[in-house]
Amino acid sequence: MxxxxxxxxxxxxxxxxxxxxxxxxxxxxxxxxxxxxxxxxxxxxxxxxxxxxxxxxxxxxxxxxxxxxxxxxxxxxxxxxxxxxxxxxxxxxxxxxxxxxxxxxxxxxxxxxxxxxxxxxxxxxxxxxxxxxxxxxxxxxxxxxxxxxxxxxxxxxxxxxxxxxxxxxxxxxxxxxxxxxxxxxxxxxxxxxxxxxxxxxxxxxxxxxxxxxxxxxxxxxxxxxxRRHVEPFVLELPAEAGRDLGLGEERHELRTLHLEETVFVYARARENLESLLSRCPETPARLRPSNLEDVFFALTGHALRD
Amino acid sequence: MTEPRPPFRAHLPHLRRAFAVWRRNTAVWHKLLVPSLLANFGEPLLYLLAFGYGFGALVHRVGGLPYITFLATGIACSSAMNAASFEALYSTYTRMEPQKTWEGIHATPLGIPDIVLGELLWAGTKGLINALAILLVALALGLVAPAGALWALPVLFLSGLCFAALALVATAFARGYDFFTYYFTLVLTPLLLVSGVFFPLASLPQPVRLGARLLPLTHVVSLVRPLLIGQSPPHPLTDLAVLTVYTLLAGAGALVLFVRRFER
Known part of the structure; x- marks a missing residue:
């Protein structure tokens, strides 16, 4: 070659x-x-x-x-x-x-x-x-x-x-x-x-x-x-707040990832996450664009490797 | 010693590359010259004076020589052995493991065989330096012949290489410093006692005497002692052949063992 x-x-x-x-x-x-x-x-x-x-x-x-x-x-x-x-x-x-x-x-x-x-x-x-x-x-x-x-x-x-x-x-x-x-x-x-x-x-x-x-x-x-491996937006919130929002149910526009005490909710549109958050405004959550860290978890999982 | 054939080809070392490692070690030695020389001269000098004069007052002549001369010519050989062994065990291990000096060097064009040859040459040099220190003291005391001392130098360097190669085989297996205590107790101390350094071989029982002929230090003493008092060694070719074979076999063994240790 x-x-x-x-x-x-x-x-x-x-x-x-x-x-x-x-x-x-x-x-x-x-x-x-x-x-x-x-x-x-x-x-x-x-x-x-x-x-x-x-x-x-x-x-x-x-x-x-x-x-x-x-x-x-x-x-x-x-x-x-x-x-x-x-x-x-x-x-x-x-x-x-x-x-x-x-x-x-x-x-x-x-x-x-x-x-x-x-x-x-x-x-x-x-x-x-x-x-x-x-x-x-x-x-x-x-x-x-x-x-x-x-x-x-x-x-x-x-x-x-x-x-x-x-x-x-x-x-x-x-x-x-x-x-x-x-x-x-x-x-x-x-x-x-x-x-x-x-x-x-x-x-x-x-x-x-x-x-x-x-x-x-x-x-x-x-x-x-x-762009290729994760949805553009993510909402990070504590696991129990996620349960209150009914995240356990099937919602086709959202993808959730549980990592220890945190839930990551991924969505294609920011509005999906905003509407989710508006139902429970006092939840300590963070809405942000996805980044490489999200890609990393999506591709390699989140189990501890050591 | 039969080495199982490794699944790779250990390339032959390059002398020029090995020389870069030799120069690195020489430069460090040079930085610590004064304490290092004090140790080189100090301990053997004390032994020489204490035993030579103290013990010599009791035994007078040994093997046809004044005891202090017998002892000085023996210690010149054993100090080459000890210094080369110590360097190739403790110091080489320190550079290889805790200090990771080898790892740094291995990122350059040098391969493990080059590094091992550099270490071997340096430890041999260290043996020569220590033996030289004894010779200078012995010369100052008028115990040895200057011309003979000159002849003994290449032999002492070869002895240094021989014991360095043997010690490197041990270092290639080492997982910590404790291991080296065994090498000193089980290998070097017996060698020191049966090779004619402190007393003539003739005073040992026949089987031990025959066994001693297989040991490298016996041949070093058999070469160096006569040279230092201005005589010809009795069987120089046999002695040189034995030392060369030991050096080459142990050197090649060490090379293969270190490559295996690092390639995994």
Whole structure:
């Protein structure tokens, strides 16, 4: 398959661990210069998929092509052109901020002594220019993530794998990183992002791929997914208020979803929900347009996955 | 050692890539040079002086040598073994698991075989550095011949690699640090006691003496002790062959085991 416009091409990928199928016929295409988000509940196969894409584990079946290189056979060449920001913090605690960049460049076969200027640019990009010599223990969580990001950029990769890059950060630190991701995307790099934050997916990604049970269950732009998989409006109200409104009865224009102590009532027309609400005006309810979170629940259910 | 054939091909390591890992570890060692060297010199020096002079006053000559010379030449070998083993067990494990340094490196073009070879070369180097520290002390005390010491260096580096490779096999199985205590107690301490470091093999019972010939440290001592006092080793080719075979087999075994550990 010759597809020059694709940065990533995955066909019918399968991986089984001790009889348990983790990736089950996954196919995926990421166009160059786009930002694609991989969504899915815990255990949906996101992490295994990323490990397969990096050539860290072998598929039982299927084809993977990353930047034109067959993986796992040519995984090393593919990784030479990829930047990876992992889920866990694996910065080198034996080194300070700049030394982390310095030694990482060597793994790409670069001479770090010739890269001083690039390191300065990267440190400025990450807002770490004043922390050059700081030991890692003095960095905040957000700074560490930014350092992990620029460490993945020392070799000027054309594509980035970002595995839950903002998990555990405060809103400011997250916003700061989003700006950096957008800039990298504007520079023409391809981004593959996994995240649990729908807001992050909605803001950053051109396309989203929803995984569940190792398969793609939906894909498209955030707007498309909302349009295709859920009704445009939703009323959120406490479960007991729902019973008072007689939601148990069959009403063809409404779809209800029970999630713990909350009922979500979906409708094509806002008026349907307004008329429902008017029958019981003091109910503490929230009427809003549907979003990706609703899509996520609609596609992957709402049982706890851990 | 028979390894079941893995369902994948562990690619051969690239020396240039492995060298990047060696340089990383060297750079960290260099940052902690002073405390590290103090430990390198300190403990063996104390042993050498205490036993050499204390015990030496009682036994005088052992194996045709003043006891302190016998001991210094033995400790040069055992310190290469200990330092390389310690590095390839505790330090390698720390970089591999809690510190996740390997995970970071594995995102780059380096594969697990490259990282393992880098660790092996570094742990071998660490063995050489420690042995060198003993040799410098022994030279300063006038116990060994300078020219012989020079000849002993490549042998001590090979010994470092050999014990590093053996220790890496253990590390590839390790799920925590406790495991390494067994390795020291069950492998390294017996080796230390039956390989002619502290007393000549001739004083051991015949079966133990024969068994000791299969052990790598015996061959290190058999090479290094004569070299250090300016004599030719009695059977250098056999000794070198045994050490090389141990290094290659254990090295290849470690490579396959680590790849299996990481590929799943």
């Amino acid at each position: 010759d597809d020059n416009a694709a940065a990533l091409l995955v066909t019918d990928l399968r991986k089984t661990y001790g009889g348990r199928t983790v990736v089950d016929g996954l196919s995926l295409r990421v166009a160059r210069g786009t930002c694609v988000g991989l969504l899915g509940p815990n255990g949906a196969g996101k992490t295994t998929t990323l490990r397969l894409l990096l050539g860290h584990t072998r598929p039982d079946a299927g084809r993977i092509e990353v930047l034109g290189f067959s993986v796992p056979e040519a995984a090393s060449q593919a990784r030479a052109r990829l930047g990876v920001v992992g889920q866990s913090d694996n910065l080198d605690p034996d080194f300070n901020v700049e030394e982390n960049l310095y030694h990482y460049a060597r793994y790409y076969g670069l001479d770090p002594r010739a890269l001083r200027e690039r390191f300065t640019d990267l440190l400025t990009f990450a807002g770490l220019e004043d922390r050059r010599d700081a030991p890692l223990r003095e960095l905040s969580g957000g700074m560490r993530r930014r350092l992990a990001l620029i460490r993945a950029l020392v070799h000027d990769p054309v594509m980035l794998f970002l595995d839950e890059p903002t998990t555990g950060l405060d809103p400011q630190a997250r916003f700061h990183l989003w700006q950096r991701f957008r800039q990298l995307r504007r520079e023409g790099r391809t981004l593959l992002l996994t995240t649990h934050y729908m807001e992050e997916a909605e803001r950053l990604c051109d396309r989203l791929v929803v995984l569940d049970h190792g398969r793609v269950v939906a894909e498209g732009s955030p707007q498309e997914l909302v």
